[in-house]
Amino acid sequence: MGRMKAVGLATSLGFAATAVIGAGALSVAVVAPAQAAPNCGAYSFCLYQDWNFGGSQLSVPYRTKWADLRTYHFNDSTSSLATGSLVWGYLYQDINYKGATLTVPPASTITWLRGIPNGSWNPLANNWNDSASSVKNSCI
Ligand SMILES: [Ca+2]
Numbered sequence: 344m345g346r347m348k349a350v351g352l353a354t355s356l357g358f359a360a361t362a363v364i365g366a367g368a369l370s371v372a373v374v375a376p377a378q379a380a381p382n383c384g385a386y387s388f389c390l391y392q393d394w395n396f397g398g399s400q401l402s403v404p405y406r407t408k409w410a411d412l413r414t415y416h417f418n419d420s421t422s423s424l425a426t427g428s429l430v431w432g433y434l435y436q437d438i439n440y441k442g443a444t445l446t447v448p449p450a451s452t453i454t455w456l457r458g459i460p461n462g463s464w465n466p467l468a469n470n471w472n473d474s475a476s477s478v479k480n481s482c483i
Contacts, residue, residue: 381425388432388480390421394455408479411438421475433479
């Protein structure tokens with residue numbers, strides 16, 4: 344779910360080259376549109392199945408917490424995210440708000456959670472890609 348998808352849609356808006364991200368022995372140049380389109384409302388905390396806001400979207404409403412993302416078929420699936428301008432988002436690595444926590448301020452976007460470390464000792468699972476198992480929107 345966090346795998347790379349087709350890259351690049353030429354538009355008159357141009358592109359912003361973002362980063363070169365190492366993937367094991369390989370390095371992949373990532374080019375993303377200058378303006379992403381998370382389609383996330385001001386009060387929502389939005390999770391996306393694929394990087395760059397692709398794939399299925401799960402919108403967590405304001406002041407809502409979901410203890411087990413398996414209920415929403417979104418466990419260990421989130422690869423990018425966005426917060427609305429009026430909310431804070433909280434991701435948890437394990438169900439019931441356990442494990443590593445990622446706090447996301449209002450009006451944020453993270454294009455690919457693979458770049459966000461979670462502190463795990465395991466080098467194969469030490470970032471937030473495909474990791475979130477519970478979530479809160481503006482309530483802790
Ligand atoms: Ca998890």
